[in-house]
Amino acid sequence: MAVTVRIPTPLRRVTSGLDKVDIECTTMSECIASLDRRFPGIKERLCDEKGELRHFVNIYLNGEDVRFLKGLQTETKAGDEVSIVPAVAGG
Numbered sequence: 001m002a003v004t005v006r007i008p009t010p011l012r013r014v015t016s017g018l019d020k021v022d023i024e025c026t027t028m029s030e031c032i033a034s035l036d037r038r039f040p041g042i043k044e045r046l047c048d049e050k051g052e053l054r055h056f057v058n059i060y061l062n063g064e065d066v067r068f069l070k071g072l073q074t075e076t077k078a079g080d081e082v083s084i085v086p087a088v089a090g091g
Helices: 028-038 042-046
Strands: 003-006 020-023 057-061 081-086
Touching: 003 028, 020 028, 028 042, 042 057
Parallel strands: 003 081
Antiparallel strands: 003 020, 057 081
C-alpha cells in the first residue's frame, strides 16, 4: 500500500490534472523525489535550491504540518495521506 498525495489546483497542470496520486516512499523527502520522477518539475515548485521546502508551500502528513515534525525527514507509512497546500496571501 502506498501514501496518497493530494495535489492542489495550481500544481495539477504538472500532474496532467490529477488531484491525487499514490506514491511509494518512507520519508517526505522520498515522497517528493518520487513525485518528481513521475511528474518532472514538481520538486522545484515545492523545494528551494537547498532542497528545503519553499516558504509558501505547506505539506501536511495526516493533518500535521511536517515543519513541526521532522521536516522532509518525517517518516511515512502505507495508508498515510499527504496534502500539499500552497500558502494564500491576503489581508
